[in-house]
Amino acid sequence: MAQIQNEAANEKSVWIRIGMVFLYICLIIVALFQIYPLVWLAMFSLKTNTEVFGLSPPFSLPQDPQWVNYLNVWENGNINIYFLNSVWITIISVALTLLFASFVTFAITRMNWKLNKLTLGLFMVGLMVPIHSALIPLFAFFLELNIINHPLSLILAYTAFNLPLTIMILLGFYYTLPKEVEEAAVVDGCSVHRIFFQITLPMTTPVIATTAIINMIYNWNEFVFVNTFISSDKWKTLTVGIQNFIGQYSTDWGGAIGATLMISIIPVLIAFLVLSDRIVEGIAAGSVKG
């Protein structure tokens, strides 16, 4: 009897194992689907034109890696200009967003005033507004301000459109922070500004890091505003830059297109390798509480 039970249990565990292997295979297939196109792109970026357009199968490895593809597009395709624009416009917009959002969240959670809930609601509704429904008047408005084809248009748009999500994520963190330190500081005669800059802001570093990386990725990848507001090569960022570049050269430059795409992707991948936990946390925090 005991033996039969034992056998039954064994049989069950065999089935569980088979089931587990099957589940793993499913998960790995999904992972391959997610990662293989990028591996393929990396291969593609190192191939010569004859390899890309020739007979060699696309899944083959590059025969003689053409690192020169990267050098060529960096120097001859304006990619260096676009890259630098992306970097500084992203950084300034993220800094402004974080500063303004921290101010607002501090005022809403720490200071006493009547309209704080209403103000918060006003910012939160912004989460639902599609960019396109503000685009035309925004274009007209920036035209009026004379900042069309000027990076300021991008900085203003990025900062404003990132505020709602940033405030939402900050808010969750501010609510969990103890208020005692700030209260003690008030008793000691500390000014509000000192409390904000020297006590509260340093305490929120973890969530600042999370929102910073989320905002950076958003700004780095943004396309519609650049495509609409910026027309001169001098101020284009990477997304629109590579789009135009590829449009121009799609027929005669094979591997170079792969290289431009890789150049736009690599900074994000590096950020991901270093900060993946923060990114995951930011995405989870940003949506679960919504």
Added chain:
Amino acid sequence: MNRVMSNKVVIALYVLPALILTLSVIYGPMVITGYYGLMEWNGIGEMTFIGLDNYKELIQDSNFWESAWHSFLLAIFSTLSLAGYLVVSLILAGKIKGSNILRKIYLIPMLLSSVAIAQLWVKIYDPNNGLLNSFLKAIGMEQPPVWLADTDLVLYAIFVAILWQYAGFYIIIYYAALKGVPEELIEAARIDGASPIQIAYKIKVPLISGVIKVTIVLAIVGSLKYFDLIYVMTGGGPNGASEVIASYMYKKAFDTFDFGYGSAIAFFLLIITLIVTWITRKLTTSKDELQY
């Protein structure tokens, strides 16, 4: 305490920069879009008031309704695909080794720009030397489809790229929610003899229904405003077969410089987005209450 923290000047100083920016860059333009929709305007010259003509034209514009239909289809597909993401997350959140790394691998495409993703998939779908057709030819298919140039297939082909882009996003959200389900509940069910599938279906899924609701809203609203990927991949073509509301609006405004008509479409998009958000929340709330 109260005096310092109730200082009106400081409050204004802290709130106004963000408030002014939000009002002038998001809400102001949003309202003005509806107003521009009443105008005939090429973006540079004089604006002429034409009343509801743009909105009347919109109702009769078959191209517009076709693009709205495509947006609607994408919203349906995206919502259905949530079930798949949920299954993957349920497997991941069970005690699986390596779930941390797998989860992060799934997320990578989400971090890339839509332009890069679009260009990558254009290469994958290339009829002659793309990844997909080379594979199909290698396994013996003689005339593989032309994907992005095929009016019947293009929307599905784009949807695969959308799946690729967003899978990780939803998996992360579901995973985080599932990790929040109390361990004791699952343990108790297991002792009562519930199978893993029963635990998943009867305990875990109902407990995260709030999050599922949020993702449904995100998927639908996200699909309605879908733009970058499609604009770069196909430009709405071939022959309008992959045109969506946002890309149609963009073309009208910034390619043919019909800013009035473009604004009417944009205003319509805004109203639809708000209504759909509201309806989805309403519909899914009643279900919530049944489950508890």
